[in-house]
Amino acid sequence: MKHFLFSCLFISVFFVKSNAQEALTWHTDMDKAFEIAITENKPLMLFFTGSDWCGWCIRLQNEVFKTTDFKNWANNNVVLVELDFPRRKKLEQKLQVQNYQMQQIFNVTGYPSVFFAKPNKTVEGKKNLSSLGKTGYVRGGASKWLEVANNIVASN
Template sequence: MKKLFSAILMVVFAVGIHAQSRLENAQKLALENKELILLNFSGSDWCIPCIKLHKNIIESDEFKKLETENVVVYINADFPRNKKNQLSPELKKENALLADQYNKKGLFPYTLLLNPEGKILKSWEGLPAENASAFSKEIRDIKENQK
């Protein structure tokens, strides 16, 4: 009985450690480095505006500088449909929890700029009208105004 109880405790403890979400990790990192968090909800294999957002903005050098220069921590909450692109059950669950908290309408793409406490500073519904440079500049300006 003791062994069974010990095994159950170990599993619960392991799940508890793993349950720490990307958002919680991003919040800690953002707080330490005085960064903002960019949370993007996407359908990477079915949502054309999502695909364009990633190709034209997220994968751009201008956006990558935001990450390397400690301006933002980026989180992608992806909801692929194709079987070959499916995420792990843990990641699916985490993305669903993020959607429950921040994307109740189920918009795609939907991008949020958050402070380290998780407060929404700016949101973009759909594909942002800005190009990568303007998008990145807007984020930098918001960060500067947070000081």
């Protein structure tokens, strides 16, 4: 009985660890994400979404962002940022202001919109984002979406 319990404990710890390795961090604080991207020398992936009302956003999440292929790709290639524009859920005022500012900077007119941007700091310490390209929902699941994303990220 002890061996059985030990085996069950070992198996459950293994699955928790392997799922944790696939976990993604979606940042909501642009300043924090910017610093991480600079440190890791990765572009930012900015996901403009209406999380609680946009059907195409939810579809993109389910068909692409929740897949193992995307999780592995994202962990190796980008720093993820979610810029949400919900209708039912209330965001903190600071987050709302930040998200609307980013929406204006990138001229987002529809959802979902996914922009890739390279973060840079000037000599004076000012923060700049250089747009690498954009996409949205792509038919064909994770492999087709990642093909588009790879072309954007690899070209710069």
